[in-house]
Amino acid sequence: MCLAIPARITALHDGAMATVNAGGVTRDVSVALLEAVAVGDYVLLHVGYALHLISEEEARETLRMMAQTGLLQDELAEMAGTSGGQGA
Amino acid sequence: MCLAIPARITALHDGAMATVNAGGVTRDVSVALLEAVAVGDYVLLHVGYALHLISEEEARETLRMMAQTGLLQDELAEMAGTSGGQGA
Amino acid sequence: MKYVSEFRDPVLARNLARQIAAEADPARQYAFMEFCGGHTHAIFRYGVHDLMPKNLRFVHGPGCPVCVLPVRRLDDAIEVAEKHGAILCAYGDMMRVPGTGRRSLLSARAAGADIRMVYSPLDALALARENPQAQVVFLGIGFETTAPATAMAILQAQAEGLANFSVLCNHVLTPPAIRHVLEAPGIDPEQAVRLDGFLGPSHVSTVIGAHAYAPLVARYGKPVVIAGFEPLDVMQAVLMLIRQVNDGRAQVENQYTRVVTDTGNQKAQGVMAQVFTLRPAFEWRGLGSVPDSAFAIAPEYAAFDAEQRFPISDKASRETKSCECPAILRGVKEPKDCKLFGRACTPETPMGACMVSSEGACAAWYTYRRAEAMGTPAPALEPAQ
Amino acid sequence: MKYVSEFRDPVLARNLARQIAAEADPARQYAFMEFCGGHTHAIFRYGVHDLMPKNLRFVHGPGCPVCVLPVRRLDDAIEVAEKHGAILCAYGDMMRVPGTGRRSLLSARAAGADIRMVYSPLDALALARENPQAQVVFLGIGFETTAPATAMAILQAQAEGLANFSVLCNHVLTPPAIRHVLEAPGIDPEQAVRLDGFLGPSHVSTVIGAHAYAPLVARYGKPVVIAGFEPLDVMQAVLMLIRQVNDGRAQVENQYTRVVTDTGNQKAQGVMAQVFTLRPAFEWRGLGSVPDSAFAIAPEYAAFDAEQRFPISDKASRETKSCECPAILRGVKEPKDCKLFGRACTPETPMGACMVSSEGACAAWYTYRRAEAMGTPAPALEPAQ
Amino acid sequence: MTAQDLIRPGAVIEMAHGGGGRATARLIRQIFARHFANPLLDQGHDAAVLPRPVGRIVMTTDAHVVSPLTFPGGDIGSLSVHGTLNDVACGGAWPIALSAAFIIEEGFPLADLDRIAASMGAAARSAGVPIATGDTKVVERGHGDGVYITTTGIGVVPDGVEISPQRIRSGQAVLLSGTVGDHGIAILSRRQGLEFGTGIQSDSAALHRMVADMVAAVPGIAVLRDPTRGGLSATLNELAEASGHTITLNEAAIPIRPEVAGACEMLGLDPLHIANEGKMICICAEEDAEPLLTIMRAHPQGGDAARIGTVGDAAAPGTPGLLRMTTLIGGMRIVDWLAGEQLPRIC
Amino acid sequence: MTAQDLIRPGAVIEMAHGGGGRATARLIRQIFARHFANPLLDQGHDAAVLPRPVGRIVMTTDAHVVSPLTFPGGDIGSLSVHGTLNDVACGGAWPIALSAAFIIEEGFPLADLDRIAASMGAAARSAGVPIATGDTKVVERGHGDGVYITTTGIGVVPDGVEISPQRIRSGQAVLLSGTVGDHGIAILSRRQGLEFGTGIQSDSAALHRMVADMVAAVPGIAVLRDPTRGGLSATLNELAEASGHTITLNEAAIPIRPEVAGACEMLGLDPLHIANEGKMICICAEEDAEPLLTIMRAHPQGGDAARIGTVGDAAAPGTPGLLRMTTLIGGMRIVDWLAGEQLPRIC
Numbered sequence A, B: 001m002c003l004a005i006p007a008r009i010t011a012l013h014d015g016a017m018a019t020v021n022a023g024g025v026t027r028d029v030s031v032a033l034l035e036a037v038a039v040g041d042y043v044l045l046h047v048g049y050a051l052h053l054i055s056e057e058e059a060r061e062t063l064r065m066m067a068q069t070g071l072l073q074d075e076l077a078e079m080a081g082t083s084g085g086q087g088a
Numbered sequence C, D: 001m002k003y004v005s006e007f008r009d010p011v012l013a014r015n016l017a018r019q020i021a022a023e024a025d026p027a028r029q030y031a032f033m034e035f036c037g038g039h040t041h042a043i044f045r046y047g048v049h050d051l052m053p054k055n056l057r058f059v060h061g062p063g064c065p066v067c068v069l070p071v072r073r074l075d076d077a078i079e080v081a082e083k084h085g086a087i088l089c090a091y092g093d094m095m096r097v098p099g100t101g102r103r104s105l106l107s108a109r110a111a112g113a114d115i116r117m118v119y120s121p122l123d124a125l126a127l128a129r130e131n132p133q134a135q136v137v138f139l140g141i142g143f144e145t146t147a148p149a150t151a152m153a154i155l156q157a158q159a160e161g162l163a164n165f166s167v168l169c170n171h172v173l174t175p176p177a178i179r180h181v182l183e184a185p186g187i188d189p190e191q192a193v194r195l196d197g198f199l200g201p202s203h204v205s206t207v208i209g210a211h212a213y214a215p216l217v218a219r220y221g222k223p224v225v226i227a228g229f230e231p232l233d234v235m236q237a238v239l240m241l242i243r244q245v246n247d248g249r250a251q252v253e254n255q256y257t258r259v260v261t262d263t264g265n266q267k268a269q270g271v272m273a274q275v276f277t278l279r280p281a282f283e284w285r286g287l288g289s290v291p292d293s294a295f296a297i298a299p300e301y302a303a304f305d306a307e308q309r310f311p312i313s314d315k316a317s318r319e320t321k322s323c324e325c326p327a328i329l330r331g332v333k334e335p336k337d338c339k340l341f342g343r344a345c346t347p348e349t350p351m352g353a354c355m356v357s358s359e360g361a362c363a364a365w366y367t368y369r370r371a372e373a374m375g376t377p378a379p380a381l382e383p384a385q
Numbered sequence E, F: 001m002t003a004q005d006l007i008r009p010g011a012v013i014e015m016a017h018g019g020g021g022r023a024t025a026r027l028i029r030q031i032f033a034r035h036f037a038n039p040l041l042d043q044g045h046d047a048a049v050l051p052r053p054v055g056r057i058v059m060t061t062d063a064h065v066v067s068p069l070t071f072p073g074g075d076i077g078s079l080s081v082h083g084t085l086n087d088v089a090c091g092g093a094w095p096i097a098l099s100a101a102f103i104i105e106e107g108f109p110l111a112d113l114d115r116i117a118a119s120m121g122a123a124a125r126s127a128g129v130p131i132a133t134g135d136t137k138v139v140e141r142g143h144g145d146g147v148y149i150t151t152t153g154i155g156v157v158p159d160g161v162e163i164s165p166q167r168i169r170s171g172q173a174v175l176l177s178g179t180v181g182d183h184g185i186a187i188l189s190r191r192q193g194l195e196f197g198t199g200i201q202s203d204s205a206a207l208h209r210m211v212a213d214m215v216a217a218v219p220g221i222a223v224l225r226d227p228t229r230g231g232l233s234a235t236l237n238e239l240a241e242a243s244g245h246t247i248t249l250n251e252a253a254i255p256i257r258p259e260v261a262g263a264c265e266m267l268g269l270d271p272l273h274i275a276n277e278g279k280m281i282c283i284c285a286e287e288d289a290e291p292l293l294t295i296m297r298a299h300p301q302g303g304d305a306a307r308i309g310t311v312g313d314a315a316a317p318g319t320p321g322l323l324r325m326t327t328l329i330g331g332m333r334i335v336d337w338l339a340g341e342q343l344p345r346i347c
């Protein structure tokens, strides 16, 4: 029940409405649940409302950690001269 | 606006309604505009109401006159030894 | 079909045709007006013309209620359905008649109005019962034949307490219209139609009786023969008219004795008297304003009067320009005299009511004899026998 | 699509799978409940199972509002549309859910009820504006993610004076449900599910914040890792749970930091507090009556409360007999344990809500892995790399 | 799952039945495939493959939107088979396959659909023509009227047969295979708000066997045409216009059942405007008229066959041919197209 | 009377246009005959006579009930031509004629009908396939949805071509001619209450020329099928069931436009369930895959053609074949039929 997607604000309108672009699809949504929002911001969209801002920095950090996790393991394995974790 | 057809009463119902048969087609109609009506009577039917009784005797008389008119003429012509009226 | 087929018999038709030909005086011109559209229809549908002598002419009268209804009244009906959201019930005859801007009940329905074709006012009552939340308006049109059924429906609605039923009343009366045709008020006497007699209404007369025409005959000295709607009825009545003319008589005669009596249906007359009141005057298409020629709903039944129930607006209703219906309905022009006939105006694209109603003179000419009317060579006529 | 595609990357998935395999202790069994249906869906749709070690099991929790809505509340919605003639607006998710007698909103619509699928409560407001003569009822369902939008719609209706708009409120709350699963009141401890931790809700948490789970973790000693709904999010959160379990820790951790903060969306929380009031208890399908677990509309907004506006009847609502949804929603049974699964009960002929919602455990097993669930040989799995 | 599972009491068409998923597949399998079963349809493709035909191909299509769906003497299922087979036969062809496309309204009872499909399957089997391929769509409530069926037929024309209005010539005879107006009046008698009692049955029937015998005996037949919507008058007016010849009917010779005549009187309709669904007009050389009438009368669908008119002179260049009629009383009139739709009237 | 007279401003379809009288004849002449003009239709019969075909005949039909009637990239007119031509092509056949039956709702603007007919005529001309015969019915307001068009197509299959799911074998390649979901998403983007902005155009297009080249190069193609309603998943599930083989897709290989993916994310839809109207699935021997992809890519409709999967083992006797997919992250799942109709969802 919580399907929500990231979308970029492309225009702000009266009545706390905004136009967003989600993967090439545009739609008018309400931003009335957000304290402040600016064109260019990414928001999480749910049932026609923007629910939260998305933090680019945190996203990058999460991806970095995912990438590192695996790489670290590979590197450790290589260093130890054995094969990596067994794939399921 | 005065399309009306002859129909025979086949049954009488409550509320001054009757079933009629018009050339093999049956329908329920109102006989509320007639003073008295009986099964077997022929009536003139218009917009769902019986409007008048049909007199079998008068109809026969009318047809008799039509038939006679022409015949009479033919006979007269024959008697006179000349041809009848010129057909249009 | 009993009382129908017998009156379409080809042998009797031949007999009557011979007799008419024999009795018609070749030195005279006979012009008879069939007041009723029903007669017009029968004459054309059965080709009665072809069985008549050349010196006899049928003049098609204003006895088609569809044809004489002014555009304004049709516009009102459309307004009631479109603006006031009522379910408007009308006879099939009315559905295609063009109003202002060529809008008809059918085109209003196509555009979303709730318009139903009914076969009887009883059907409209049933709709009112089934749709208690809606206003159901019955478009009452017709002569004395049809008016009693409308009156009965109002009485029935009152008895049942059907508060959502009303009638848009356009019922018109025959004798005042005949009088009007004969008086031709305001018409140049040169232009007025010359008439030698009338085929009197069939079914109107079952209600009002043969005696109803006596004052007209007495006053204007033109014979009236009440005639049935079958082709043999028409032919026999023509013969009776010829005889009156030849004899110099002017009487009310009754060919249609199987249904028409001298006094008519007095119960139906009573119901009309109860529910309706005479309008001081009513606009007829073609005839103009005719005094005492139409019914309104009586004040006692105002609750069932759509004209009272709905605020019907004043509007600029317009007849189609250059439609000659008015002159045709007075009998002074024929459809072929209309520039639009058979060209811009056809039964599919009618410009006037006379081209819609199957009883209208224009529709009859177009549907059954347009080759002649439009001057293309008439198809060669096989011998009638 | 930014913030989506990156989190479905096959290389990162392989990295995470290796790391999980490396860190999972072969001597242990790991049972993690994904509370949210959104996680259930992601796990099945992307085949996350296939990248997990054999000793790790996902337990599918009650976090699908469609699945936990009691049949009675759906029957009420159908009644509002059918008996009270309202335009009922519902999310697409609800349209196929079977109520008593297997009637759904779709079948009620097929039978003539005016039921509209909407994408947002804003669409329901628009319908109310466009149909001033009709009652428009919005079927509000969902967790804290969805409830703020409903609250905003009520405030908007009030601001506009939309007198024909109301909400049938079925919004439910996450932390009380998690507490209930852990306490398993009235459940034989032998039968209660053994859990080693929770994948915490993604989008609920954007509203209520990570701190909301702290009391639960403190009280029951089970780790909670808030996780995004993309497959890599799930995998990373699993890794974080494994580490907590291996370390003997029980903490609230947040994998989904790009959207979830400690305190959530306080404006949304404020709107909910304004428009809603806590129900003392609410019936959850599977869980039974759960205290303080749902919103009703606050008395100040009673004018917009469909439960107040319509006299909703007491009726004998019935769950489908032998549907195991209740046990499945508590995590103590799996779809394959249901006799109806994949036979009488399929997504086309669902017997329970868990087979309708794409987040339901039964639908997920049927749609994405029924070969295994039904005991037919699993298709040979190509290597994941 | 058996058909009984699908067609349980009260079950209706839902949008899902048209969604293209498993519900659609099941609907097709349990209703249409079951009732229409034949080797072509059983191929189960989107397109049916037919054997190589011997002769020219005739193709025709008709959308059937009749209301009510069931009427005395038939239903939309059998009608949709007959209507299209007759158009194939009008090409002088022997029908070899039908296709059937259904547009079904949400909420339509599955039991009714099953009954209609059964009737359609029976009509096709009894005609000996397979329903080779089909399609099913579901539309929302308020966007249909129960079910609409579009059938398309293909057939093979024997060499030497050249049916065409261009072959109409002065002096040819106009034949009609039976009574006029039965179908239209049977339908009207069940129209809401117009119900009247009558024993009239629709004449809905497949005429290709009768036509095959006619064509075999007289390959030179000029025109075959089934006078459906718009009745005899529309069909003959079309032929008069297309051929540029006047056609003259004899009213007294046109077969009509008394009840049909009665209903037309009551409703103010012209029987020549009323639809037929099991009648064939044939225009042929004078000398072929009697032999063809004999063949027609030997078929159950041609028992009342009659010669109803004659092709007259070619119209003046630039003017269309006229349809006219010697009336019962011996007058002459034009028989016009129906103007607008057929509306019962009171005047 | 010219078309301009009929299609005057504000003019709408009335019941009379379907009555079978002169109004019907005029509608057909001024709209359909004008836009579809071709020698077969111009015969003006109820049934069109086609030349004797060389080969087996393929026949297929489809009712088109799309709403809205006009959408980015097409309208119901062009769609009804493409949809049926593609089904003919799916039989490995070259289309030779179409029929078109219209069910039009009272009140439908004549100008819109004219536009749709023009688009349909243009699509047929550009495909080189005549609309040989047709039919027009009018239904009352509230019994339709503007216009429904049922097209039936016939075509001729070259000897040696035997398209059939029964010819599916382990190890064959599954090819797709382009991106998935374009048509369905273009339609959804204009659905009332769901409007969203996108540059997505329907892929509606006729594929028979591409298919003709494919069949000419590889007459042994096992299966051709256009994944329309129900999407890739319905079509491949049908084939898996009919053939009794497991088919395994590779999610990463399935072409999809970013906007289509975005719209599916927003609406909670699976792109494999979304309709396509200009795509072709081809199942062929492994060694034919690359040559066929090259041919497909040479056509404008096949520019994004890709190999998307492989036919696996035959399923155990009595069990139907399964459709499954290696997911983006390397997991495996079943790809199921769409359950019920496609409903946008929020969870």
Ligand code: SF4
Pocket: C320, C322, C323, C324, C325, C328, C335, C338, C339, C340, C341, C342, C345, C346, C350, C351, C352, C353, C354, C355, C356, C362
């Ligand atoms: S032909 Fe038409 S326009 Fe002319 S008078 Fe008759 S109805 Fe009027």
Ligand code: SF4
Pocket: D320, D322, D323, D324, D325, D328, D335, D338, D339, D340, D341, D342, D345, D346, D350, D351, D352, D353, D354, D355, D362
């Ligand atoms: S398979 Fe169906 S009946 Fe069984 S538990 Fe799941 S939803 Fe209920």
Ligand SMILES: [Mg+2]
Pocket: E060, E061, E062, E087, F046, F047, F134, F135
């Ligand atoms: Mg046809």
Ligand SMILES: [Mg+2]
Pocket: E062, E083, E084, E086, E087, E228
């Ligand atoms: Mg036909």
Ligand SMILES: [Mg+2]
Pocket: E134, E135, E136, F061, F062, F063
């Ligand atoms: Mg199809």
Ligand SMILES: [Mg+2]
Pocket: E142, E143, E144, E145, E146, F142, F143
């Ligand atoms: Mg309907």
Ligand SMILES: [Mg+2]
Pocket: E086, E087, E090, E225, E226, E227, E228, F046
């Ligand atoms: Mg025909």
Ligand SMILES: [Mg+2]
Pocket: E046, E047, E134, E135, F060, F061, F062, F087
């Ligand atoms: Mg098809």
Ligand SMILES: [Mg+2]
Pocket: F062, F083, F084, F086, F087, F228
């Ligand atoms: Mg198709």
Ligand SMILES: [Mg+2]
Pocket: E061, E062, E063, F134, F135, F136
């Ligand atoms: Mg046709």
Ligand SMILES: [Mg+2]
Pocket: E142, E143, F142, F143, F144, F145, F146
């Ligand atoms: Mg509609």
Ligand SMILES: [Mg+2]
Pocket: E046, F086, F087, F090, F225, F226, F227, F228
């Ligand atoms: Mg196809």
